[in-house]
Amino acid sequence: MKKFLCCLGSLLLVATLLSGCSTKEDAVKIGVSFGVGSASRWPLEQGYMEERAKELGDEIEVRLNTTDTPKTQQEDCFEMIDSGIDVLILTPRDVNNTEEILAYAKKKNVKVVNYARVVLGDNVDLFVGYDSGRIGQSMGQYLSEKVYEGDYIILRGDSGDYNATLLYEGAMRYIDSIRGSINIIMDEAVPGWSADTAKEMVKNAVAQNGNRVNAILAPNDKLAGACADALTELGITTPVVITGMDAELDAVKRIVDGKQDMTIYMDLKDLARKAVEEADKMGRNQKVDVNADFDNQGESTVASYLINGQVVTKQNIDKILIDKGYYTKEEVYGN
Known part of the structure; x- marks a missing residue:
């Protein structure tokens, strides 16, 4: 009898350990909807998000919608919600027109991380963006x-x-x-x-x-x-x-040529990765990082994680953008 109980206890311990392992079933399913224009930052942020999700063992689908065709951003969001995502990361095309997307997410118990472009008037679970x-x-x-x-x-x-x-x-x-x-x-x-x-x-x-x-x-x-x-x-x-x-490469070249005076560099890689990290925590019902409460003109403030930017001029391009590996000298100054 003691031997049986010992074996049973061992089996239960093994089962417990196995259940804590990261498996495909344990992966958080994240949907990302960008309702944006043609700025070069968005495809970069898509790549950063996909990279971080892979590192975390999560599943991610990113829809970069620049024209609302052939599908609208709302259709993109509804399809991803219906596919069984746990968390939606949302950059809205129209910050005043997200009510139906948010209501559908709430109905389906999908949490929402509002990213980069703040939703107005409606409640989201977290805002991750710049100040x-x-x-x-x-x-x-x-x-x-x-x-x-x-x-x-x-x-x-x-x-x-x-x-x-x-x-x-x-x-x-x-x-x-x-x-x-x-x-x-x-x-x-x-x-x-x-x-x-x-x-x-x-x-x-x-x-x-x-x-x-x-x-x-x-x-x-x-x-x-x-x-x-x-x-x-x-x-x-x-x-x-x-x-x-945005510190786009063309802008940095204009600064070198004297056709633009300054730009603002924001660490978009950190911001994009942070959004995925917080979505992962939400999907696992863990506490998220918050460093501010943001007034989005709703009934209450929104828990937020905000970053600031750095002024880039001709005098500090090397220090801020090249020394940190954001661009190479060849990209900025040519051969």
């Missing part, structure tokens, strides 16, 4: 200190993107302080973050101002590139200070 207000302040401070008089253009991102609002409000904290010495010839949102639209807006505003402009607040590198192209097409050769964000 847009502080980044906007960095851009506004840089611009106002470099150009404290003259003609300004202020470009906002898409009016439906709350991050664009936060960036704008942050920047204007500094630009408003010099309003008495500057002339703002345009202060407009850019529908859909469209570079083509931004270029035409800038060309028209500058032309109507006698081809004069001294500073342009561009909220990302795609729009900064559009601004630089607009000035080239207008034949403007005098220096114009242009901001940007």
Whole structure:
């Protein structure tokens, strides 16, 4: 009898140990929906997320939806939820129109990590993104200190993107302080973050101002590139200070060439990997990392994990981007 109980106890111990092992059945199933534009950051973040999920032993499906065709972002989300995912990582195309996606996720007991572009008004389980207000302040401070008089253009991102609002409000904290010495010839949102639209807006505003402009607040590198192209097409050769964000390679090259003054570098690899790590914890009912409470204009604040960015200029490109391995010298400066 004792021998039988001993064997039974051993078998139970082995079964317990085996049940704690990482198996395919134990993998957290993660769905990722990017409702985004054509910025080069998104395919990079897709790769970072897939890499981290593989390291964690999780299953992941990423849908990068840039045009809402042939399927809408909502259709993408519904299909992934119906496929049995445990957690949805969501970057919404329209931050004001996520109610049906979130309601369906809740109905199916799928937790939601809101990523990069904050959902407005509705409850999510966690927001992982950058501190847009502080980044906007960095851009506004840089611009106002470099150009404290003259003609300004202020470009906002898409009016439906709350991050664009936060960036704008942050920047204007500094630009408003010099309003008495500057002339703002345009202060407009850019529908859909469209570079083509931004270029035409800038060309028209500058032309109507006698081809004069001294500073342009561009909220990302795609729009900064559009601004630089607009000035080239207008034949403007005098220096114009242009901001940007995302540290895209083309923007860094423009900074080297003197066609853009600064950009903001955010460690997108860390951010993307962090989103997957927190989704993994949620899928296992573990405590997530929170360093802030974010006001998304809902009934209560949203638990958040936020990162800040670094200002990149011609003087610190090597230190911030090359020494850290983000780009090589050959990529930035050529052979």
